[in-house]
Amino acid sequence: MSGSSGSFTVAIDIGGTLTDCVVLDEAGGVTATKSFSTPDDLTRGVPDDLTRGVLDVLLLAAQQHGRSLREFLQDTRFFIHGTTITTNALLxxxxxxxGLLTTRGxxxxxxxxRVNQKVAGLSERQVTRGAFLDKPDPPIIDPLLIRGVSERIDCDGEVVVPVNWEEVEESLDELLRAEIEALAVCFLWSFIxxxxxxxxxxxxxxxxxxxxxxxxxxxxxxxxEYERAVxxxxxxxxxxxxxxxxxxxxGALQKDGFTGPVLLLQAGGGLTTPRDACERPLVTLDSGPVGGILGAKFFADYYGExxxxxxxxxxxxxxxxxxxxxxxxxxxxxxxRQYTYLSPKVAIRTVGAGGGSIAWVDLLGILRVGPQSAGAVPGPACYDRGGENATVTxxxxxxxxxxxxxxxxxxxxxNLEKxxxxxxxxxxxLNMDEVQVARGILTILDAQMSDLxxxxxxxxxxxxxxxxxxxYGGAGPLHAASYGRALGVKGIYVLRHAAVFSAFGMLTASHVHFAETSVPGPLPWTEREFSRVKEALGNLEADLRRRFDQEGVAWSQVKLKGSVTVRYRMQVHEVEVPMELKNLTFSRGEDLVSDFERRYRVLYGEGTGYxxxxxxxxxxxxIGSHETVRPNLIPAEESGKESKEAPLKARRPMYFEAAGEFVDAPVFDGEKFEVGHQVSGPCAVERVSDTVLIPPGAIGEVDRFLNLKISFA
Structure with a gap:
């Protein structure tokens, strides 16, 4: 896929509070900005998420480059977007x-x-305290809108009962009278x-x-069958x-002068086209945090971590x-929402704990933090937008x-007074003063994060x-040293573009498609099973080739990666094992068995295999991937100055739990940091989009990519 002849690649990530924009230029340089999200505002007829916040952040990016919005978009090669449309619609x-058409019976x-739906996705606390849960969400489909029709294909793919078209027509008429807007079809053994x-x-x-x-x-x-139907x-x-x-x-982007392709971030990692996202909307569900993981992988490869x-x-x-x-x-x-579905998704765990999380007192008089958030509107009280609840910020x-x-x-x-x-x-x-409450809020938040x-x-x-x-994230640099220290990690990297890092990560993503199929059989392979595997791989490759071809991507530019799902017979838990595709031979089945057992032991402990x-x-x-455009990560040069003294900006009183009191701590100007600069806690480092808090006993050092590495003495 080729973009327009423009100079810029733009990535926009919409968060619950702020909308982030990162721009990559031809030389590989990166600039970033952000504005407040306004999820309830509709602008220029574009529904839901293309909000005033998105347009504001595009305008800010254009101004950073000395352009009008039209000039900026006309000179943009790719527009990459992390949308929350599907996530919000589901939540x-x-x-x-x-409506649903399925096999009669x-x-x-x-x-x-599968019975498991009643507890799927719930925490142990939610399961054990089920009597205290709110009423369950309404089902994603009304049972009265499910119709069975006579048809049957067996497990070998042979037609046992042909489709009864009179029943199909009658069911469709009934569902249309019920004013359905979409129809799903799931028949037995249709994947064969x-x-x-x-x-x-x-x-x-x-x-x-x-x-x-x-x-x-x-x-x-x-x-x-259940997962396919869902x-x-x-x-x-x-x-x-x-x-x-x-x-x-x-349409809105084209109206303002953009002529290149729009690409969307997938929940499974990588980018896809609007056409594919419309056909497979689940690829965008919960895709928001994935950009950060991809950006982290990008830096991890450079660091050798x-x-x-x-x-x-x-x-x-x-x-x-x-x-x-x-x-x-x-x-x-x-x-x-307690429904198990089949679509690749980066493994991410989430808890409602962030800068906008609201602090409250429960019925037992205990201080709680989250999961409710003040969002961007009204936001924390200090935003001075009418917020009346105390938040982490x-x-x-x-x-x-x-x-x-x-x-x-x-x-x-x-507004400090608010x-x-x-x-x-x-x-x-709580019979506490405001400082004690603030300390309690941050202690609870940091404990929630380290526990997750x-x-x-x-x-x-x-x-x-x-x-x-x-x-990373807008509030990550404030809290990283606290939860990182509690975990005893080897080191903490506060990334240079932390506040817009999910948007930055989109710039590192490849254009990706996934294809999978069921091929049940024994491992190690028999000759017959190995023949089936090769045939199935050929079919999957043909499917990927077709999809990339539709999007103008030459097959010679696509990289393939394979895996096989394996389990102990009669178990339901499966383990995904990477499979080398080049020179795949019959004997590889033995290696897959060894790899599976090793991964199983890591997941479930020694002695759990059977x-x-x-x-x-x-x-x-x-998985087929095609690189689109990536940042050119060029190490910064050392200044050559004899003094490595970090640029001091100011001093102010800050409270640190390790000190047990307010400390007159230095504040450094992170925008002027150079390679080799060091700072010792307690202190803060202020950057345009975030603040890094370094507690007593910690040292921060600027590395060759201008990221700040925090270590503890």
Whole structure:
């Protein structure tokens, strides 16, 4: 895929509080800016997420480069976007009204939900305290909109019962009268033989040409009827929203002079086209934090770090991802609103803990933080936008960690007195003063974040002390030293573009497509099974070739990576094992068994394997990737100055738990940092978009990429 002849590549990430924009120029240089998100505002007829905040941040980026918005977009080669349309539609229950056609007798597959649906995605606390949960969300599909039709294909792909077209027509008429906006089709064994599903789609196109239709055989051609049905229904639920949005987005950009391609960040890592996202909307679901993981992988490769904890502290949430043995971990079957679906997704854990998290007192008189957030509007009380709740940002401001006159580089003034008022009011409920409340808020927040990291590592059989930690997000630099120290990590990197790092990470992403299929059989392979594997790989490769060809990408420029899912026979837990595709031979089956058992031990502990049960292959996956454009990471040169004294900007009182009191601490100008500059805690480093807090006993050093590495004495 080629972009326009422009000079710039633009990446925009919409957060719950702020919208970030990063611009890559022809020389590989990177500039960044951000503005407040305004998710309820519609501008120029573009629905939902193309908000005034996005247009504001584009205008700011244009001004940084001395251009008008039109001139800037005319000189832009690629527009890369991390959209929250599908995520918001699912969370808010604002998807399409969906109908489902399935094999007669299997209408209750989704309502039954393998039973596990009742607890899927819930924390242990939520499961054990089920009586205290809010009422469950309404189902993604009304059971009254599910219709069974007579048809049957067996497990060998042979037609047992042909499609009863009278039943299909009658079901369609009933569903259209019920005013459905989209229709999902999921028949038994359609992933082996999709002919019935495709024939029904052809019929639907003739009878209801404007209806959005999804097929399970195309979206999830693998074993697992419940998961395939959910994937088809969720895609139908979200498809109309993102189709409308992307059409409006492309139109608005073209109206302002943009002529290049729009690319979207996928939840599985990598970029895709609007066409693919409209056909497979789940590839964008929960894709927001993925950019940061990709950016972390980009820097980790430069540093030679193979084990990295990726931590993103934003305004509304804290996200954790893991890079292990140099690879970003993927989930094959993620969960959304307690529904398990089949679409690759980077493994990220999230907790409602960020700069905008609201502090409150529960019925037992205990201080809590989050998961509710003040967002951008009204925002924390110190934003002076009408917020009346104490938040993490208010606490940080009161304790001197933030400069009220230099938020967003001075573009936004923070109201210290408003922060003091809401913290004092909260303290009255706890018999505490405002400083004690602020300290409590930050202590609780840091504990929540370090606990999430432990669960993201220890539960996967790895020790966080063997990892380095990358900190980013607007609030990440403020808290990284605290939660990093609690974990005992080898080192902490506060990245130069931390506040806009998810947008930066989009610039490092490749254009990616995934293809997978079920190939159940024993491991090690028999001759017959190996023949089936080669045939299946050939079919997956043909599918990827077709999709890249549709998007103008030469197959010779596509890199392939393969994997196989393996499990002990009679178990439900599967492990994904990388598979070398070049010179794949029959004997490779033995190596896959060894790799599987090693990975299984890492995940579940020594002695948990049970080879006597037998080992079986479940499915195959191919990932095709094509590099689009990447930043040119050029190490900064040392200044050559004899003095390595960091540029002092000011001093101010700051509270540090390690000191137990307010300390008159130095504040350094991070925008003037050069390679080799060192600072010792307690201190703060102010940059245009964030503030790095360095506690007593810690040392910060600027490396060759102008990232700040924090270590402890």
């Amino acid at each position: 808010e229950g604002k998807g399409a009204r969906v 299997h209408e209750d597959v989704i309502p039954i939900g 033989n999709p002919d019935h599903e495709r024939a029904v789609r052809d019929f639907l196109r003739r009878r209801a040409p404007g209806l959005y239709v999804t097929l399970s055989s195309e979206l999830a051609p693998v074993l697992g 994937t088809a229904v969720l895609s139908a639920y979200l498809g109309p929203s993102i189709s409308k949005y992307l059409g409006g987005l492309e 193979r084990n990295v904890l990726c931590t993103d502290v934003g305004g509304t949430s804290f996200d954790v991802g893991v890079i292990r043995d140099g690879e970003v971990l993927l989930q094959r079957a993620p969960v959304a 208010d606490a940080s401001l009161l304790l001197g960690h933030l400069n009220p006159d230099y938020f967003l580089g001075g573009r936004k003034k923070l 922060a003091r008022q809401v913290l004092r009011a909260l303290g009255e409920k 990291i432990r669960r993201s590592t220890i539960e996967q059989g790895v020790d966080p002390r063997e990892f380095v930690l990358f900190a 080879r006597e049960a037998g080992i079986e292959m479940v499915g195959l996956r191919l």
